[in-house]
Amino acid sequence: MLSVTTLLDVRNLTVELPTASGPVFPVNGVSFTIGVGEAVGLVGESGSGKSMLGLALAGLAPVGARRTGEVWLAGRDGAPAMNMAVLSERELEAVRGREIGIVFQEPMTALNPVMRIGAQVAEAARAHDSTLDAEGSRRRAIEALDRAAVPDPPRRARQFPHQLSGGLRQRAMIAMALAPGPRLLVADEPTTALDVTVQKQIVELLAKLRRESNLALLFISHDLAVVAQLADRLLVMYAGRIVEQGPALAVLARPAHPYTEGLLRALPQTGRKLQPIPGAVPPLDDVPPGCPFEPRCPYRRPECARVVPEPRRAGPDHFARCILVP
Numbered sequence: 001m002l003s004v005t006t007l008l009d010v011r012n013l014t015v016e017l018p019t020a021s022g023p024v025f026p027v028n029g030v031s032f033t034i035g036v037g038e039a040v041g042l043v044g045e046s047g048s049g050k051s052m053l054g055l056a057l058a059g060l061a062p063v064g065a066r067r068t069g070e071v072w073l074a075g076r077d078g079a080p081a082m083n084m085a086v087l088s089e090r091e092l093e094a095v096r097g098r099e100i101g102i103v104f105q106e107p108m109t110a111l112n113p114v115m116r117i118g119a120q121v122a123e124a125a126r127a128h129d130s131t132l133d134a135e136g137s138r139r140r141a142i143e144a145l146d147r148a149a150v151p152d153p154p155r156r157a158r159q160f161p162h163q164l165s166g167g168l169r170q171r172a173m174i175a176m177a178l179a180p181g182p183r184l185l186v187a188d189e190p191t192t193a194l195d196v197t198v199q200k201q202i203v204e205l206l207a208k209l210r211r212e213s214n215l216a217l218l219f220i221s222h223d224l225a226v227v228a229q230l231a232d233r234l235l236v237m238y239a240g241r242i243v244e245q246g247p248a249l250a251v252l253a254r255p256a257h258p259y260t261e262g263l264l265r266a267l268p269q270t271g272r273k274l275q276p277i278p279g280a281v282p283p284l285d286d287v288p289p290g291c292p293f294e295p296r297c298p299y300r301r302p303e304c305a306r307v308v309p310e311p312r313r314a315g316p317d318h319f320a321r322c323i324l325v326p
């Protein structure tokens, strides 16, 4: 049973990929929840498994991948919750978009370059609402562009993607994701390709959408500073695992995992030299057998290399996978 305010309940989600040297696990035993209208930030360096997790939630793992675990989505209007992990591809198609909208980092690769923006947004709306006729879906597209703060939506709707700036293309992508009326928006590095001013505008737009529509957000980014601007709760991912999760304020003020501490120290701050975390995220086929952060951890002990730490409670609703948490 999901609690009344839980929208998504992910339990022990694992993505296994076959490789020539044996299976690898870009997502490994991940569990977390997202509440109705809650903004959750998912952070970690490149290669930590964030994007694969975002895709796996919507059933979009790569060809050949095996997904295990449970992804419970609360039913609409009192309908029972459904475990998306057991749905067929056809059933998933009906749920994806309608319930979970996805926004990618580079809209140019997701938008059709030879189709007008309005037609693409209208198509997204019609794909999930067969009652919409041409005029209805056109109106829905204009509304969605307006909600995504695209200026002069009727004019922009007639343009092609290459006629829009990077920021406007990202807003058009957001409009496409919004058009079917999802309850959760997964935004994967939505601001990374944009300059700082436009980045800020997109973050503000997502915060506004969430406030006005009670839209839940999973905001994925390598940039803790960007995520911290709008997340209620943070998930910190490393080598396929969530190594720390908790209320954003608590995680930022009192990080319980040395990796989170390292990410915070690596943030630019006035009057202080940048302190990047030494070393790199391990490749998927060479993840250490114990704590995956052990080779880079300044606090490591001999036992860290032997056992993968279980999540330990660091505070109310705050957990970290580290033996140093009492």
Ligand code: SF4
Residues within 6 Å of the ligand: 257, 258, 259, 291, 292, 293, 294, 295, 297, 298, 299, 300, 301, 304, 309, 321, 322, 323, 324
């Ligand atoms: S378990 Fe050990 S190696 Fe891993 S983060 Fe904690 S102290 Fe560091």
